Amino acid sequence: MSSTTLVIVIVVAVAVLIVIGVLAATMGRRARTRSLPDESKRRYAESWRAIEMKFVDSPQTAIREADDLAVSILRERGAHMHDDHMPDELRHAREAARSDERGGGGTEGMRRAMLAYQGIVDDALGKSTRKSAGEGRREVA
Secondary structure, X not given: OXXXXXXXXXXXXXXXXXXXXXXXXXXXXXXXXXXXXXXXXXXXXXHHHHXXXXXXXXXXXXXXXXXXXXXXXXXXXXXXXXXXXXOHHHHHHHHHHHHHHOOOOOHHHHHHHHHHHHHHHHHHHOHHHXXXXXXXXXXXX
């Protein structure tokens, strides 16, 4: 085997190991979060429903409460959150909320933040659990 062939084999092997490492890290990050007990799912679904209703009249308050709820959900699921690292979903939601604070699009940033927080809620509870929290309730004006 020539030295050129040996170098090519080593480079390909290193590239394969890097790809495997990245895939394992990505899949491992998702596997670290655990599912929630049914009681927690119901409680969080009811809280989310109240936050959604509040968004119409007080969007900034709703965003703050959605962030608190998302953090509670992620912590209970076992996500590790530090100042230098947080789950991507939470980081995206906070960036969307901050874009509105910087004047980057009016209520559009808050809407995008709420959708990102809803994604965290849906991932933890499932869409059907979140939606069922609002069934049977009617607003009376």
